Amino acid sequence: MAKKRPNKKNVKSKNVKKKRINGSDANLKRNPKDDKPGKQTRKNQPSKKIIKTENKSIKDISENDIKKFTTLEQYKQYISQICTQAITYPETHLKQVNLLYNVIEKKGTGTESLLNHVKKLAILSLVSVVSHLLPRVSHELNQVDQEVVRRTETAHSANIIDQERQITTRTIETRDRLTKYIKANLSENPDLFVPLISRLVKADNRVSDDLLTLCLKYSKVSESCLKAISELFQYGSMLDIHRYLKFIFKSQHINHKVIRIINDIQINKKQHEYVISEETSKPEENKQKSKKKHDKYKNEILIWIITFYTKTLREGKDFNMVESCIEGLGKYGLILEESIQLELLAELRKALNTYIERDSRNHRLVISGVNTVIKLVKVVKNFEYNWMYEIFTSLCRNIAPVLIQGELTLNDGSKLNLEEIVTKNEENRSVFFTHPCYTQTFLKSLDNLSNLLVKSTIIADFQVLTDLVQVLISLCLQVDSNVALSLMCYVNEIINKVPKLRPLISKEGIVFSILTKGKTSYWELSMMKSHYLPHLKSMFSASKDSNTISLKNKPPSTHMDPKEVETGKYFNCAGLDMYQILFPQNFTEYVKNIR
Known part of the structure; x- marks a missing residue:
């Protein structure tokens, strides 16, 4: 029998394997004693x-x-x-x-x-x-x-x-x-450092007191600081909002812009109710405990806001602050208990009466206050609010100088001359008012008061509404035609709800309303003949009854695109004549003529 020869390939592979094993054993024996790894092992240790x-x-x-x-x-x-x-x-x-x-x-x-x-x-x-x-x-x-x-x-x-x-x-x-x-x-180069403050505040998840103080201090002049404070309340937890508000209300740098940011806090949103994730054997119990904690923080936040706002309301030092606080009371007052809402209404009534008596320039505070009161009145049951109409009537007697539409001025923010403004893009052809306009805010308040007449408590008081309608009619003499038209539309709306007042809009009733104002001058009577009576005459002639004004639900249509101005509400029609001057079809020609 032939002797079986070993396969040379197998022998060779076995020898190679043996050498490799021996070599690795040698490395294993050598490496523990050697501080510096060899070339082969260094490749396997890139992190070191x-x-x-x-x-x-x-x-x-x-x-x-x-x-x-x-x-x-x-x-x-x-x-x-x-x-x-x-x-x-x-x-x-x-x-x-x-x-x-x-x-x-x-x-x-x-x-x-x-x-x-x-x-x-x-x-x-x-x-x-x-x-x-x-x-x-x-x-x-x-x-x-x-x-x-x-x-x-x-x-x-x-x-x-x-x-x-x-x-x-x-x-x-x-x-x-x-x-x-x-x-x-900071005082050496505020242009460099102020944006850096806002950047640090945005990045921090728990802002330090010093950093927040600097951000508050420059929030009056820096848009970036205001945005940073806004993001703190927008993305923070309820605990963070609680801590920031506690600090802000004690700060001497708080201003009306910060108050507006506080007014925008969505305190009931779920996004603020997050905590650190915890694994517990009783998740339901932990959830209830967390909810109680959030409710506690939320109640304390509301108490701080209402306390600070009412305190600012009583002091009445800074008009911008007071106005922002009044708007905030209109928002946060809606989620309070009814007993606190009644106390808040009493506080507002006292403050508004004070503002009317103190200075006629407080008109904007009274307008904001009336809007806030209307919001609260809608949710409070069995509340007597005739005094609100009386306050608004007092406001109307002094509001005439305010119902102006502003002085027309070209926007020179881009520092371009008129020729360049005309030839540049559409966005550079902007026009703004140099005087703040309260016409629309005033008419919105009147719109809210008119809508509130569905409740029977005020309709019973005939004299309160009579005074209001007479003042509104006399006010039409002193404003431009479109504002007068809006006022008369609301007068007509009130009279439709209270038919007993219809004699007030007869020819004799209108003249009587103007004369009973108490301070009618010769020039006002002359204006009534030249400016106002022709306008009323067209209203009377369009009516079925020649002695009574009958207005349509919507004011007359204009040549403007309806997308530009929504004329569904009367207050949106106030100042349409000025709007037509600003944005007519041949806008470029008008800009050239403005000097």
Whole structure:
């Protein structure tokens, strides 16, 4: 029998395998004793290599002497290296951003213009680093007594939590030092620092008191600061809103623009009711506990808002503040209990009477107050509100100088002359009023009062409505034709609801209403003949009854596109003649003629 020969290929492969195994065994025996890994093992450990390189680069940065820098490129590379490493490895390299203060304090070398440029660059870079890291901050990790922190911090996760805690602490320290620097140097260059304040506020998930104070202080003049404050309330939790409002109401920098932002808080929205996720054995019980906490915060917020607003209402120092507070009472008053609503109405009545008696220039406060009262009256049952019509009647006696449509002025924001305005795009052809216009607000209040007449309590008081209608008729003499037309439309609407008042709009009734105003002058009577009576004559001639005005539900149509002006409501028709001057079809020709 032939002897079986071994396969040479198999022998060779076995020998190769044996060598490989022996070689790996040798490596295994050698590596534990060797501090530096061999070439083969280094390839399998890229992370160690990266860490060593970064540590080396940090060493280079700390040893760099900026006094040797002479070019902008050297400064840029230096700043870029510090910021990149601080953002990438905040657990070890965040402290290095303090080296940027050497650049900010101009400790380097170079010309004055170079030092100023790199100083600004260093400040912007420092703000970028802090803004990048602030959303990562976890304030709850420092509250070790919290159940969720104690339960999560196991042996496995203790190192990670401790690392995040260190990042949080260092980021807050860096933010506070930067805030302190901005506060100290703000007056030197507000154009640079104010936008940076708003940027830091937007990035922070729990804004510091110093930073919020600066943001409030410059919210009067900075749109970016206002937007930052608005985002705090828009995206914050109920606990955050509670904390911010508590601080803002105690601040001396609060202003009417901030009050308007507070008025826009959607306090009942679910988006504010989030908390840290917690795993509990009783999720339903935890949910109820969380809801009670939110209700508590919400009630306290409402109490603070109503208290501050009513206090501002009584003081009446700043008209803008008072007006914004009145509007806020109209919103938040709707979600209060009825007993508090009644107290609020009494407070508003007292304040409005004071404003009317004190100065006729308080008209805008009275208009806002009437609108707020109407909102509250609609939800309160069995409330006597004849006094509201009396206040509005008193307002009408002094409102005539206010019912003007403003002075026509070209918008010179783009600093273009008339020729350029005409030839540029449509958006540059804007026109604005130099005087605030209250005509529409006044007529909206009248519209609300007219709609409120469906309740029988006021209709029974005939004299209150008689006084109001007579004043409205006499007011038509002193305003332009379209405002007068809107007023007469509302008069007609009131009379349709209270037919007993119909004699007031006869020819004799209108003249009597004008004369009973008490201060009718010769010039007003002359105006009645030349300006007002021809307009009324056309109204009487269109009526079936020659002695009574009969107005259509909608005012006469105009040549304008209906999309531009919605004429469904009478108050939208006030000032149509001025609108036709501003936006006619041949707009360009009108702009050329305005000087």
